[in-house]
Amino acid sequence: MKFKGRDIASIKDFTREEIDYILKITGAMEPIAKSGSDMLRGKILATLFFEPSTRTRLSFEAAINKLGGTTIGFAEPKVAAIKKGENLADTIRVVEKYADVLVLRHPLEGAARLASEFAKVPVINAGSGAEEHPTQALLDLYTILKEKGRIDGLNITLMGDLRYGRTVHSLAYALSLYKVKLFLVSPELLRMRREVSDAIKKRITIVEGTGVEEFLPETDVLYVTRIQEERFPDPAEYAKVQGTYKLGVETLRDAREDMIIMHPLPRVDEIDHEVDDTPHARYFQQVWNGIVTRMALLALILGAIE
Amino acid sequence: MKFKGRDIASIKDFTREEIDYILKITGAMEPIAKSGSDMLRGKILATLFFEPSTRTRLSFEAAINKLGGTTIGFAEPKVAAIKKGENLADTIRVVEKYADVLVLRHPLEGAARLASEFAKVPVINAGSGAEEHPTQALLDLYTILKEKGRIDGLNITLMGDLRYGRTVHSLAYALSLYKVKLFLVSPELLRMRREVSDAIKKRITIVEGTGVEEFLPETDVLYVTRIQEERFPDPAEYAKVQGTYKLGVETLRDAREDMIIMHPLPRVDEIDHEVDDTPHARYFQQVWNGIVTRMALLALILGAIE
Amino acid sequence: MKFKGRDIASIKDFTREEIDYILKITGAMEPIAKSGSDMLRGKILATLFFEPSTRTRLSFEAAINKLGGTTIGFAEPKVAAIKKGENLADTIRVVEKYADVLVLRHPLEGAARLASEFAKVPVINAGSGAEEHPTQALLDLYTILKEKGRIDGLNITLMGDLRYGRTVHSLAYALSLYKVKLFLVSPELLRMRREVSDAIKKRITIVEGTGVEEFLPETDVLYVTRIQEERFPDPAEYAKVQGTYKLGVETLRDAREDMIIMHPLPRVDEIDHEVDDTPHARYFQQVWNGIVTRMALLALILGAIE
Helix, strand or coil: CCCCCCCECCHHHCCHHHHHHHHHHHHHHHHHHHHCCCCCCCCEEEEEECCCCHHHHHHHHHHHHHCCCEEEEECCCCCHHHHCCCCHHHHHHHHHHHCCEEEEEECCCCHHHHHHHHCCCCEEEEEECCCECHHHHHHHHHHHHHHHCCCCCCEEEEECCCCCCHHHHHHHHHHCCCCCEEEEECCHHHCCCHHHHHHHHCCCEEEEECCCCCCHHHCCEEEECCCCHHHCCCHHHHHHHHHHHCECCHHHHHCCCCCEEECCCCCCCCECHHHHHCCCECHHHHHHHHHHHHHHHHHHHCCCCC | CCCCCCCECCHHHCCHHHHHHHHHHHHHHHHHHHHCCCCCCCCEEEEEECCCCHHHHHHHHHHHHHCCCEEEEECCCCCHHHHCCCCHHHHHHHHHHHCCEEEEEECCCCHHHHHHHHCCCCEEEEEECCCECHHHHHHHHHHHHHHHCCCCCCEEEEECCCCCCHHHHHHHHHHCCCCCEEEEECCHHHCCCHHHHHHHHCCCEEEEECCCCCCHHHCCEEEECCCCHHHCCCHHHHHHHHHHHCECCHHHHHCCCCCEEECCCCCCCCECHHHHHCCCECHHHHHHHHHHHHHHHHHHHCCCCC | CCCCCCCECCHHHCCHHHHHHHHHHHHHHHHHHHHCCCCCCCCEEEEEECCCCHHHHHHHHHHHHHCCCEEEEECCCCCHHHHCCCCHHHHHHHHHHHCCEEEEEECCCCHHHHHHHHCCCCEEEEEECCCECHHHHHHHHHHHHHHHCCCCCCEEEEECCCCCCHHHHHHHHHHCCCCCEEEEECCHHHCCCHHHHHHHHCCCEEEEECCCCCCHHHCCEEEECCCCHHHCCCHHHHHHHHHHHCECCHHHHHCCCCCEEECCCCCCCCECHHHHHCCCECHHHHHHHHHHHHHHHHHHHCCCCC
16 A cells, blocks of 8 residues: 555545555544644645635644644635636646645535646645545544444434535445445435445445434434535425424434434534534544544655555 | 633633733743744644734734744634534534634624633633733733833823723723723723723722823823724714824823833824834834733643743 | 845845855755755744735745744735724834744835835835836746856847736846846837836847747747736737737747746746647746745845855
């Protein structure tokens, strides 16, 4: 396995063995995240956020800082060069000179792949269009492993917007490398994209439904995402489904005692605040896990760890 | 006295003894601010500015940099998660994972207090609503002590907008812990909030007036703040008072020779530029004092100094 | 030669001997830019960008990071203090307290000079109005020297908008200190400002024209800049010239084999993407050269190198 110099454009670029190795290194980052390290001293990470995302950006910045490196970048699409009409390929060929690794968030699918073709330094996809968010998928896997002790053998329910949420696409692909059973719960309009479900169906069992209740008694991990009103052509359509996709303590009556609830955040009202105090909630722990996962990835692709 | 892990939500959380100790440590930071230090190496400060404030943000960033730490954060309210409707409590529970200390500026009173309740790491209030700006009050006290050699026994005049200025509220509270006499000069409409003047009146003498001239011969420290036109319902009302609250060299004829003039900055035209060259002006020195004060606070609450 | 503490407001502040020395130190920075250094450990660079410029800002940030220093600053003109109406002199007298060196980009000519008069720390002009961009001129000289082995004796063609482009103004002045022949190619409306061409004409030969073809067979360095439509009062005027100022592979038929093409970037369509793959293209190398040039300047004015 060779990670040094590699891009992280898609979760599909990794084998199960490679993902397992990343998760192992992530575990080893836990004490380092607390003590700090000089492992990446002198290394510069550039954050190129053509779409705002405070959390993901801060998570990468915290990760490289904890390893002794520094950051430069921009967090707004309205930056000078872009306003002047420069294309992405030129931007990448400029910015790669400033940094040892590029972290890119872009509204268009394929942007990270394009960037990785032009950059001589590694490019990490921090979300491109509705398609991919590979580092989120890795931190989600790490959270499951850390909390449940294993990934194989679990029943995992993905609930909410499975059509436009890049997080669930990358996660579903990643999970299909493990021996899991996947329940997919969404309104008809927001069902998992056919291309994603077709691909993972070849490897694991998936069961689709429109209500979470039927799957709860069997679920080990419940992964919730937000349903955005603007996805519905008709407000009446939205009104019909929205109540069904809100998780409250009463919804959890039939859940397994050790079921964990995850969410990529930010949430609006799809998880009631009362749920935060139940033993199921893990969504704030995911944030910490995101830092250690990104530390592991940075250390690997910058060659500080083999 | 224990500072490690403490929040700095309000100046009212500190006793006089604690403030005196902070001022002593601030003095000790002066040479370190020039030479630099590794005291906070590996520590991350997150700036969460829901309201823009370049000066205060840069002052904190300079302070942690000078102690060897690093910063992450945002300086605009229009950041992704917030646009998506996330509440402050969730934002705090996320961001506290990224950093060792949070610095929060927020348009609402009580925001810093709320944040400190949710965060496991220390929260520093960098201005919340019209209510509080405790680190500004501390740097103001440090400036007075450094310039006049003492705080007890001084006559201090606060002039300008005493109603909406958070700076003067925190400062007036802080000064009431010392043996000072306070002159409060403002237009009727912008008099010191009753709740503030009532509280400090129990401990020290305050005299209110609408013109600075009568107090100048007795004043040791003249603290000027800006009067914003938008505070007046009627432009005619504003026109009436504005001339009175502009400080020029001729206003200072009757001032004590060693009287110092302070201002939290930015100024617009409430202090004439001619005053900058008089021996009274100290407002640009306050900026430097702000860095050393914040270095002291960071070193204390992060446990680098006891 | 003394660089410590000096401002870099204009390229005109430097003698040829000084520029030659800067270019020599820049060469020495090449290995350091790859390995990193602690030469400026503890030093803080403040970027004050009143006009956005992602590239120039990131280049300075990368430069100080590679020397072990840190950055603070703002990249948007809509920052708090400025909105509140503070003038530039006050802003500078505040910000100089936070940093060891200020890097200023401002829409007005003369802004950098004004700032350098108020600041006790060195100020670097990162572009002011249409007038000056001295660090770009230095990196351009360094690129020519690195690629051609010398500057004296070369024929250099500046092509595009020679009237409003600050880059070409600073570069033309800098080149006039060397024994070069300058060809100036632009539409009539965008001819080199008379004050610039008059000044350099005293020292070197310049030949003006409106088409690049006639100069290509003699050109060693072709420096292309963008022509902006908004400079033309009449869209028909723009339509007439635009085709002439686009560089394609066929334009290069009569060029010398070892002619190099430079561009300050970003480009829009004035250099065809096919040209990128010819042996002439050097514009992306300029970006790297910008980092090492700025490292040299920072090391010199902050006194890390004599």
